[in-house]
Amino acid sequence: MRLLYLGDVVGRSGRDAVQECVPKLRQDLKLDAVIVNGENAAHGFGLNVRITQDLLEAGVDVITLGNHAWDQREMLSYIDKQPRLVRPANYPQGTPGRGACIHTTERGKKLLVVQVMGRLFMDPLDDPFAALQQEFARFRLGATVDAILVDVHAEATSEKCAVGHFCDGRASLVVGSHTHIPTADHAILPGGTAYQTDAGMCGDYDSVIGMKKDGAVSKLVRKIPGERLAPAEGPATVCGVFVETDDRSGLARRVEPLRLGGRLSQMIPEV
Amino acid sequence: MRLLYLGDVVGRSGRDAVQECVPKLRQDLKLDAVIVNGENAAHGFGLNVRITQDLLEAGVDVITLGNHAWDQREMLSYIDKQPRLVRPANYPQGTPGRGACIHTTERGKKLLVVQVMGRLFMDPLDDPFAALQQEFARFRLGATVDAILVDVHAEATSEKCAVGHFCDGRASLVVGSHTHIPTADHAILPGGTAYQTDAGMCGDYDSVIGMKKDGAVSKLVRKIPGERLAPAEGPATVCGVFVETDDRSGLARRVEPLRLGGRLSQMIPEV
């Protein structure tokens, strides 16, 4: 299978770029599935019904969320109606939505998408490792599902690396989100799982992690409230990770970053 | 000028790789100066006298530190005797060592190296922006110094980006350290300052940010003390950022990542 994961979509700039490039990338890269992190799509804060639908219509198969999942209140009820939305699996029992979903591709392949949230420097949710262990007990790569993608939404690089190794040999791809900056450490771990610490955001990089830079810098320097942060409006770089899995084992054969448009150095996997 | 900054050197694996490649890189890349972050060089925790000398002998010009600066107690007295060591400038007044140093290259060019430490999710030091402001008041790029390198040792990508924009037009390069994972966002900011959120470590990437993975994963999963963390011992990837500055303005003309050896995808700037 060929999978493309795109990191946190930030505001209109990020949405426009993602909606424009996904149809073409599906073709050019012969993708079986596209997974996108949407936690900042609605003006930087959360995701709403309309934007969810726009992203799905553009060819996105599954949308993951994160700590901004509930910024738009309508998500609290909508999430239970939209099976293609995945929020962190380690929210407490009783939380709306689901922490994992099975997506069946056009070719009939089954992809499990799971998200967990880190706890270092973040809201202390339930144990992300225990949540993953539970998913691995339910679904087995290369047996009950053809591919497993783990989105680790976390701040600390150490926690993300640890999730990578914890999943090694049991997932096709472990990819980080939340820090909004792509890392250059894509690799296949010894057990066969592809890994990249952060996919990077889909947004304008002439910014502070997607938000207009003047306000964001001023907030850190002056320590008093200024204007409300708003997404930067320059052209976005679409950032993500492309992975090709072995059809039998579900493990990764190849992993490459994707960076398209905007200010970052360009990188498009060859197929 | 041509400068090479190498990120946090972790343990013996990182040291061996750095000491081996620096002499060759100085030649091949026609470098005017090499700056290395040494806060994890001594078995992962701090830096000592001997390793400092080894790094300098290998051709390193300036060594920056970070939150691990004082892990080896001998550093508290040694740092005042070794002018090539730079610790975060925003430690309180009276802290041993210095937060900036002027290095004069063989060609007689003056390079200012400053380090500041972030405060998000870290020990709350003094204001890093005020510390930078003070340095910019003392030294002017393209006037009193030929190049300025700012090492922002921080956890949060937002704080690092903010430091980048704060320095834009006033420094040659702002480069992050501390997270131990290289980012893929190298770019020249609108004002002419080169920027990369994190240089990445010089260490074994089959690890949790340089430390042996089993112990590090177990620490997060089990929440009870296990073996003391120790550096991973596989071959290191030397990670860094290469920048070429304009001799007149001191601003960046070109910035590229460097990744050499070990497990990460290889990248060597062409000169």
Place this chain on the structure above:
Amino acid sequence: MRLLYLGDVVGRSGRDAVQECVPKLRQDLKLDAVIVNGENAAHGFGLNVRITQDLLEAGVDVITLGNHAWDQREMLSYIDKQPRLVRPANYPQGTPGRGACIHTTERGKKLLVVQVMGRLFMDPLDDPFAALQQEFARFRLGATVDAILVDVHAEATSEKCAVGHFCDGRASLVVGSHTHIPTADHAILPGGTAYQTDAGMCGDYDSVIGMKKDGAVSKLVRKIPGERLAPAEGPATVCGVFVETDDRSGLARRVEPLRLGGRLSQMIPEV
């Protein structure tokens, strides 16, 4: 001198109780000055012009703030016009308002009120110890001022205790705010400074630190947004610290807690 400090006033319940009892306490306890923390007076979030005036009219002499200082935007401009307002002194240079004020009592005694904010588990401001050092360099207890009250607005008991000892012999009273729960450790430190880790709030204690308990508990248990937190509306306990200073040295002769009304055990100093 006889001083009364009252802790964080929370919402209408807290305001009503404070405004009612201050005139009587001024008389009964023969107070020279009343200092109140007002950072939660405006529906739990910040302070505004009208409430400031109400508190001053009720007989409050100086109002301190804290991390909620700017919750009501009008404070950003008002604070410069109202010399009886004191915000943490360790905000960065250029912050509106002042971190200390001199209040001259009816008997002509001079009281210095300083506030600093802690940095453990809080927004990393500038160094609170350096800020205090600066005030002690400007004003000397028993020489240039007759009494010094330090309000240490902090989360961690360790940091508050450390501020207490740092000021011992140089202030009349070091009293904590911010945690909203009165501590029972009032004492005169070896150098003569009265100390209590937290004064406690003036608010309804059948609550979660002053806010309605159902919403506050649910927020911690369910981890998804519910109703916006609002102040509890039951009768408040007015909590504070009473100190009597030596007229010559300015040091403390006596320190006692005050707890009046509401649900907590009652405690009124005898005069």
Place this chain on the structure above:
Amino acid sequence: MRLLYLGDVVGRSGRDAVQECVPKLRQDLKLDAVIVNGENAAHGFGLNVRITQDLLEAGVDVITLGNHAWDQREMLSYIDKQPRLVRPANYPQGTPGRGACIHTTERGKKLLVVQVMGRLFMDPLDDPFAALQQEFARFRLGATVDAILVDVHAEATSEKCAVGHFCDGRASLVVGSHTHIPTADHAILPGGTAYQTDAGMCGDYDSVIGMKKDGAVSKLVRKIPGERLAPAEGPATVCGVFVETDDRSGLARRVEPLRLGGRLSQMIPEV
């Protein structure tokens, strides 16, 4: 039943005072059980075999721990052999020891002691509310057990208050530990559960939460490592909470603080 809970015992000073007063207090206050927090008993850092035995011999029935549970490595194996030791119940599955214990008093009454650790500003363990819910599902106050004591080992007053209300009507006493400063908010909550945000430590209060003040202040001011922190050696104040329960319902009829010896104002419940 009459129960006495004593807060974090710090070092030799705290141990000596506790061991001296417990036998006498058992008699004078006609206590059915004595529960002590021992996480700092071994020179400030953890608890060991010998000190556990000394405390039990002095008449302590159950010892709770906290984030310092494993500071002394021998505890990792000893805890499974000593049923009177209770560590936070919300450590992950597989952690040595137990999060709750049933103690049967001389009069044949059954007391459940549970400890949970908070997560705000602390190591992110599993959900403390879920852990408590599980205990309440197994044991019912006034039915299967005669009294339930919940030790909430936490930093934030908000989280401790929330645990209090969460347990209200289902526990006899919810008492906080960890901050080492006694609070003055003892009260019986509307549902009948006695509550105090922190019991306070048993240690020398001329200190920074039990540790020698010079080193502790210097650590915050200077930000470089100094001498290793060590317990203060002056006379301790024994701090705790006394509660009398209704024999039928198990709920609280009366709650009072205890403060004995050392520097704090003295408070001994009358019986």
